[in-house]
Amino acid sequence: MPPEPTGPPRIPPPRPAAEDCGHWPGALDAGIPAPRRPGAGPVDPPAAVPGPPPAAPGPEPTPEPAAESAPEPAAEPAPEPPPRPAAVPRPPSHDLLRSLLGAWALTACSPEETAAVEDHLNECNSCAEEALRLREAVGLLHSEHSLDLDPLLRSRVLAGCLGRRPARIxxxxxxxxxxxxxxxxxxxxxxxxxxxxxxxxxxxxxxxxxxxxxxxxxxxxxxxxxxxxxxxxxxxxxxxxxxxxxxxxxxxxxxxxxxxxxxxxxxxxxxxxxxxxxxxxxxxxxxxxxxxxxxxxxxxxxxxxxxxxxxxxxxxxxxxxxxxxxxxxxxxxxxxxPPASAHLKAMIDLCARLLPGTLAERRRAGLAAPPRQLVAAGSPGRTLHLEVEGIGGGDWYIPLDSPAALASPEEEVAHIALDGEAFYQLAAGHVPPAEAAAGQSGDIEAIRDVLYATASLSRL
The missing domain is CATH 1.20.120.450 (dinb family like domain)
Structure with missing residues (x-):
C-alpha cells in the first residue's frame, strides 16, 4: 500500500472561461501551457488534458494559485488555420421561381428576385409563356377603356357557340x-x-x-x-x-x-x-x-x-x-x-319596306302630294333612291306613286343619302324631317314626302 502524501493536497487548475481563450486562468503565472487545437501541428511538450465542458456563463471565478511545480518550457503559439472558402449560394429552384412569376408581373419583386426570375425565363420556355400571359393580364388591370361588359358580348358568344354546334331548336x-x-x-x-x-x-x-x-x-x-x-x-x-x-x-x-x-x-x-x-x-x-x-x-x-x-x-x-x-x-x-350590323340592316330594310304604305296613308290624309302617275299594280312608276351609309346601310328604291308599283332604278327621280345615325334619329322621330342631315338631289317634293313618311314611322 503506498504511503500517504504528507504535503498539502494538490489543487487542480480552474476551468477556462471560454473555449477560444488562449490560456487557462492562472496558467501563465504557473507556467502551464495552453491546450492546442487538434490538427494544429506537432506538439513538443505533452498537452494538458482538457477539463470538463464549460459551464454556463457566470461570474468568472477567482483563480487559485497553482501548486508549486517545476516550470515547463513555454509552448509555441499555434498557427492560425487556413480560412475556409466562402459557401457558394445554391440557385433558387424551378418551383420557387415559378411561384414568383405573379409578383414579377406586378413588378413587386426585389432586385435580386427580379434578376433571378429573368435569368430563369431565358432558359425555361414554360415559365416564359406563363410570364407573358401574366403580363397581358396585368395590362387589363390598367386598361384605359371601360371594364363594363360589351352589350354585344352575349350575341357574339351565342353566334360563336351556334357556329360550332347549331342549337337543337x-x-x-x-x-x-x-x-x-x-x-x-x-x-x-x-x-x-x-x-x-x-x-x-x-x-x-x-x-x-x-x-x-x-x-x-x-x-x-x-x-x-x-x-x-x-x-x-x-x-x-x-x-x-x-x-x-x-x-x-x-x-x-x-x-x-x-x-x-x-x-x-x-x-x-x-x-x-x-x-x-x-x-x-x-x-x-x-x-x-x-x-x-x-x-x-x-x-x-x-x-x-x-x-x-x-x-x-x-x-x-x-x-x-x-x-x-x-x-x-x-x-x-x-x-x-348600335345593334349588330346584320340586325341593323334588317331593321332599316323593314323601314324602307313600310315607306310606300306610309306615304300612301299620308296622301289619303292630305299630308303628302298626290301621285304624278297612275300605274297599275306591278308596273314601274317613279322611284326614289334611298341610300343609308355606314354599318347596316345599303341601297333601297322606294316607289313613289303606288305601294304596289315596282321600284326600278331606271325610274329614279330623286336621291336621298343619310348616314346610319341620321336615319335612326329620323325613323325614331327624334329629329324634325326638315332638319334631317341628308344629301339630296332630284325631285324636291318627292324628297320631302319621303323624309316626312320616314319620321311618321315613329309612334308611342
Whole structure:
C-alpha cells in the first residue's frame, strides 16, 4: 500500500472561461501551457488534458494559485488555420421561381428576385409563356377603356357557340334581332337601383305633322315595351299582360298600363319589378316561335289601324328595344352602342319596306302630294333612291306613286343619302324631317314626302 502524501493536497487548475481563450486562468503565472487545437501541428511538450465542458456563463471565478511545480518550457503559439472558402449560394429552384412569376408581373419583386426570375425565363420556355400571359393580364388591370361588359358580348358568344354546334331548336333568323336587342336592354337594366328606375325619361315621336313627346320613368318605358309586345303574345295564344279585353293600338295599351300598371309610374310595387315580367314574356315569345316552325312567320299581328306579318312584327319590336334603350341610356347617362350590323340592316330594310304604305296613308290624309302617275299594280312608276351609309346601310328604291308599283332604278327621280345615325334619329322621330342631315338631289317634293313618311314611322 503506498504511503500517504504528507504535503498539502494538490489543487487542480480552474476551468477556462471560454473555449477560444488562449490560456487557462492562472496558467501563465504557473507556467502551464495552453491546450492546442487538434490538427494544429506537432506538439513538443505533452498537452494538458482538457477539463470538463464549460459551464454556463457566470461570474468568472477567482483563480487559485497553482501548486508549486517545476516550470515547463513555454509552448509555441499555434498557427492560425487556413480560412475556409466562402459557401457558394445554391440557385433558387424551378418551383420557387415559378411561384414568383405573379409578383414579377406586378413588378413587386426585389432586385435580386427580379434578376433571378429573368435569368430563369431565358432558359425555361414554360415559365416564359406563363410570364407573358401574366403580363397581358396585368395590362387589363390598367386598361384605359371601360371594364363594363360589351352589350354585344352575349350575341357574339351565342353566334360563336351556334357556329360550332347549331342549337337543337334554333331561333328563326327573323326573331334573332329581337332576341339580341332585348338581351342588350336587359343587360342595361340589370344593375339599376330604385332611384334609377324612377329616373325621368322623355319619349319622343313624330305624330305626322310635328315632334311630340311624353314624360315617364325608366319603369314606365319597360312597361310600354311589355304591353306592346303583348300584341305579339296575344297573336301567338300567350297571355296578354293587360288581360282581356285590352285595347288594340300600341298607344292606347300604353296609356292603359300607365294608369293602372304595377310599378310603372305610381304603382305600389318596386318600379324594377316590371323588368322580370317583360323579360319573361320576351323569352316566351322567342321560345314559342322557335318551336312553331316556318309557317308561323306569316301570321298577322294587328296593331290597331294596320297589321304586320309576325316576322316584321319581331323586327319592329327589335327596333323599339333599340330606340327606347337609347332613351333610357341617355336618362341615366350611360353609353349604348348600335345593334349588330346584320340586325341593323334588317331593321332599316323593314323601314324602307313600310315607306310606300306610309306615304300612301299620308296622301289619303292630305299630308303628302298626290301621285304624278297612275300605274297599275306591278308596273314601274317613279322611284326614289334611298341610300343609308355606314354599318347596316345599303341601297333601297322606294316607289313613289303606288305601294304596289315596282321600284326600278331606271325610274329614279330623286336621291336621298343619310348616314346610319341620321336615319335612326329620323325613323325614331327624334329629329324634325326638315332638319334631317341628308344629301339630296332630284325631285324636291318627292324628297320631302319621303323624309316626312320616314319620321311618321315613329309612334308611342
Amino acid at each position: 334554333p331561333v328563326p333568323g327573323w326573331a334573332a334581332a329581337y332576341d339580341a336587342e332585348a338581351a342588350r336592354l336587359d343587360a342595361l337594366l340589370r344593375d339599376m337601383g330604385e332611384a334609377e328606375w324612377r329616373a325621368p325619361v322623355r319619349l319622343k315621336w313624330f305624330d305626322g305633322q310635328r315632334l311630340t313627346g311624353r314624360d315617364t320613368t325608366v319603369g314606365g318605358v319597360i312597361g310600354h315595351l311589355m304591353v306592346v309586345d303583348g300584341l305579339i303574345a296575344a297573336s301567338l295564344g300567350l297571355p296578354d299582360p293587360l288581360g282581356a279585353p285590352a285595347p288594340g293600338s300600341p298607344s292606347a295599351r300604353t296609356e292603359a298600363y300607365w294608369r293602372t300598371g304595377p310599378g310603372a309610374v305610381h304603382g305600389a310595387e318596386p318600379p324594377g319589378s316590371v323588368r322580370e315580367l317583360w323579360r319573361e314574356q320576351g323569352h316566351a315569345l322567342v321560345r314559342t316561335v322557335s318551336f312553331a316552325g316556318r309557317g308561323v312567320s306569316d301570321l298577322d299581328v294587328p296593331y290597331g289601324d294596320f297589321t304586320l306579318p309576325l316576322c316584321d312584327a319581331f323586327l319592329d319590336r327589335a327596333f323599339a328595344c333599340w330606340v327606347h334603350a337609347g332613351d333610357i341610356a341617355e336618362a341615366v347617362d350611360y353609353p349604348y352602342e
